[in-house]
Amino acid sequence: xxxxxxxxxxxTLLLILLITIFSICLSNAKGESFAYITNxxxxxxxxxxxxxxxxxKKIDVGDSPLGIAIIDxxxxxxxxxxxxxxxxxxxxxxxxxxxxxxxxxxxxxxAPNPSGGEVFITSWFKNQVxxxxxxxxxxxxxxxxxxxxxxxxxxKKYNFIVITSRDANLVEIYNATNYSLKKKxxxxxxxxxxxxxxxxxxVANVYDDTISIINIKNWEQKVIKVGLRPYNxxxxxxxxxxxxxxxxxxxxxxxxxxxxxxxxxTGETPENISVDKLHGNLxxxxxxxxxxxxxxxxxxxxxxxxxxxxQSRAFGQFIYTK
Amino acid sequence: MKxxxxxxxxxxxxxxxxAHGPTPQKVQESVTVNVSLDKAWGLVKDFGAIDKxxxxxxxxxxxxxxxxxxxxxxxxxxxxxxxxxRSIDEDLKKIKWEITKGKxxxxxxxxxxxxxKGANANESIIQWTSRFYRTxxxxxxxxxxxxxxxxKAAVQGIVDxxxxxxxxxxxxx
Numbered sequence: 001x002x003x004x005x006x007x008x009x010x011x012t013l014l015l016i017l018l019i020t021i022f023s024i025c026l027s028n029a030k031g032e033s034f035a036y037i038t039n040x041x042x043x044x045x046x047x048x049x050x051x052x053x054x055x056x057k058k059i060d061v062g063d064s065p066l067g068i069a070i071i072d073x074x075x076x077x078x079x080x081x082x083x084x085x086x087x088x089x090x091x092x093x094x095x096x097x098x099x100x101x102x103x104x105x106x107x108x109x110x111a112p113n114p115s116g117g118e119v120f121i122t123s124w125f126k127n128q129v130x131x132x133x134x135x136x137x138x139x140x141x142x143x144x145x146x147x148x149x150x151x152x153x154x155x156k157k158y159n160f161i162v163i164t165s166r167d168a169n170l171v172e173i174y175n176a177t178n179y180s181l182k183k184k185x186x187x188x189x190x191x192x193x194x195x196x197x198x199x200x201x202x203v204a205n206v207y208d209d210t211i212s213i214i215n216i217k218n219w220e221q222k223v224i225k226v227g228l229r230p231y232n233x234x235x236x237x238x239x240x241x242x243x244x245x246x247x248x249x250x251x252x253x254x255x256x257x258x259x260x261x262x263x264x265x266t267g268e269t270p271e272n273i274s275v276d277k278l279h280g281n282l283x284x285x286x287x288x289x290x291x292x293x294x295x296x297x298x299x300x301x302x303x304x305x306x307x308x309x310x311q312s313r314a315f316g317q318f319i320y321t322k
Numbered sequence: 323m324k325x326x327x328x329x330x331x332x333x334x335x336x337x338x339x340x341a342h343g344p345t346p347q348k349v350q351e352s353v354t355v356n357v358s359l360d361k362a363w364g365l366v367k368d369f370g371a372i373d374k375x376x377x378x379x380x381x382x383x384x385x386x387x388x389x390x391x392x393x394x395x396x397x398x399x400x401x402x403x404x405x406x407x408r409s410i411d412e413d414l415k416k417i418k419w420e421i422t423k424g425k426x427x428x429x430x431x432x433x434x435x436x437x438x439k440g441a442n443a444n445e446s447i448i449q450w451t452s453r454f455y456r457t458x459x460x461x462x463x464x465x466x467x468x469x470x471x472x473x474k475a476a477v478q479g480i481v482d483x484x485x486x487x488x489x490x491x492x493x494x495x
Contacts, residue, residue: 041348064345082344105461106344124344125461228408246408246418246432268434269453287346288434288451311348 033278033321036077036090037285037292038065039309045079045088046308047095048292050276050283050319053306057095061088068316069110069119074134077320078119080107087121089137092320101137103130109152109194110316111161113176120161120176122149129163129174143179146172151194151232151315153201158216162201164191171203171214185219187212193232193243193272193315200255202240204230211242211251213258222258226251232315236275236297241282243270250284252300266293267305271312274319285314347428347456347470349477352449353485354440357492362446363415363437365492369393369407375491376484392422401425408432428454428473450485452477 034056035048043063049056062081065088069078077090085106089099105123107130112119121130123142127149131141146165153162160182161174169189173182188205191212195202201214205223211233213222227244230251234241240253243266250270252262268288276283281303282295290310294303355362365371370384370393381396391407404423410416414436421431431454438447454477458468466472 040345066344108344246420248416268451287348288453311346 031278031322033276033319034092035274035276035283035292035314036068036070036318036320037308037312037314038068038079038318039290039311040064040066040082040287040313041290041310043081044309045077045090046312048306048308050279050281050294053294053304055306055308058309059090059095059097061090061097062086062100066313066315067107067110067121068314068318069112070317070320071112071116071119071134072320073116076134078110078112078132078134080110080121080315082106082108082124087132087137099137101132101139103139105130108150108315109163111152111154113154114156120152120154122152122163124148124150129161129179131179141179143174145174146170146184150192151203153194153196155196155198155201155216157198162194162196164194164203166190166192169205171201171212183219185214185221187214187221188223193230195232195234197235200235202233202235204233204242206230206245209244211240211253213240213253213255224253224258224260226253226260227263231271232273234273234275236282241273243273243284245269245271245287248288250282250295262300264295264300264302266295266302267291272314272316272318274314274317276319276321278321283319285312285318287311287313345455345470346430346453347474347477348451348453349474349481350449350451351481351485352447353489355446355448355489355492356444357446358444359415359437359439359446362448362488362492365488366435366437366448367410367415367417369417369419375487377487378480378483393419427457427467427476429457430455431477448485448488450481452481 033050037046045059047057061079063084064082065079066082067080075092079088087101088097091098105126108122108124119132128142130139133140146168148166149163150166151164159176171185188208190207191203193204203212226242227247229246230242231245232243242251249263249265251260254261266284267286270284271287272285280297284293291305291307373379373382383394385392395403406422408418416436418434433452436449440446456470456473458464
């Protein structure tokens with residue numbers, strides 16, 4: 001072997017090393033995101049890798065899992081099991097249940113506070129909100145709220161918790177520090193899913209086929225017609241997205257004009273929706289077709305449907321980004 | 323007095339129809355029928371024709387109320403059931419409807435049927451999916467006859483008999 005060929009091999013090896021290092025750096029910088037989907041009909045949570053859109057794992061949890069909260073700072077997912085009336089705590093590093101917490105009530109909606117130290121849980125049968133500490137997973141406080149408390153969200157800017165009282169057609173706002181009632185607002189019929197941005201509260205009025213958008217500064221309410229049986233609504237940047245459970249589609253609302261600009265077909269009975277910010281997609285859980293649908297936020301087009309598990313619901317923010 | 327009782331019963335019933343517990347139940351069944359897609363879809367989408375294929379339905383009457391379409395079913399048992407047409411999608415070959423009135427051991431009943439192509443031109447698959455809740459919406463203990471299992475068994479019976487009836491009717495023509 002002469003000097004030139006030795007040199008050639010050396011350069012080639014160096015190049016391979018550099019490319020490997022570069023691609024590792026690149027993939028680390030890009031990160032990974034996962035959807036955690038509660039499958040209420042089979043007592044599992046599907047972990048969908050949103051980088052390659054494959055089901056990474058199925059995790060057994062309690063009976064009839066519905067609600068979910070992702071605690072990024074602690075790398076945890078809290079799952080609310082309606083029929084076994086307990087919570088399954090999933091460690092997101094290993095994707096395994098590390099603890100089960102007994103509640104003696106059916107957990108519906110779950111919302112973490114911004115630090116991740118506490119999770120607020122609507123207690124369906126007892127008309128209360130439970131405050132769960134993520135340090136030792138004990139319920140440190142409970143406070144009374146309106147009947148059939150369902151959806152729940154945390155407003156960071158104004159430090160309040162907002163819930164829907166489904167059978168009273170009300171939205172209720174509570175101070176997140178002392179849990180005092182700040183305000184009750186009449187909305188449409190059968191309010192279920194709820195979310196909040198800095199300036200607004202978004203509510204799905206299931207029986208009216210509308211959403212309410214409430215301005216937090218002056219409590220003015222705009223009511224917007226959407227599709228059949230809206231279950232949940234979220235906002236992201238200048239738009240709101242509504243799952244129309246009986247319409248098998250989502251409504252896209254322009255928040256500058258407060259008008260519906262598009263309907264996008266999903267799977268059967270879409271219930272909940274979260275944003276995969278890493279890939280610029282919306283992820284919708286489809287109860288009827290046991291799947292999720294991915295939607296491109298830029299083009300507002302459905303991309304792919306991925307089978308998850310029986311009766312996929314995932315009530316809450318269900319995306320975890322590493 | 324009798325009128326008052328009826329009135330109270332009616333109110334109680336309408337409450338039970340419009341409020342439910344937290345877990346929706348699902349019954350989903352499919353059947354392969356040895357007829358073309360067009361023929362299978364032709365029968366499935368005919369909202370007023372359910373008495374032609376469902377063995378529990380004796381008679382169907384279509385009623386228009388404003389823009390909405392209802393069908394009033396007279397069952398073999400003599401009971402009446404009112405259903406509202408929700409939507410039809412010709413591309414997906416999907417029809418949706420819901421029960422709006424009737425004495426049934428479940429609430430908030432929504433259903434859809436989808437017809438797809440089978441393995442060959444003379445084969446189609448009909449899928450029937452129902453979503454509903456039990457009648458008792460409060461905390462356990464749940465009274466007998468108002469639980470998830472009762473609701474599910476009733477709907478399972480309706481769906482099983484229905485798809486068997488569809489197969490029989492379509493293939494005998």
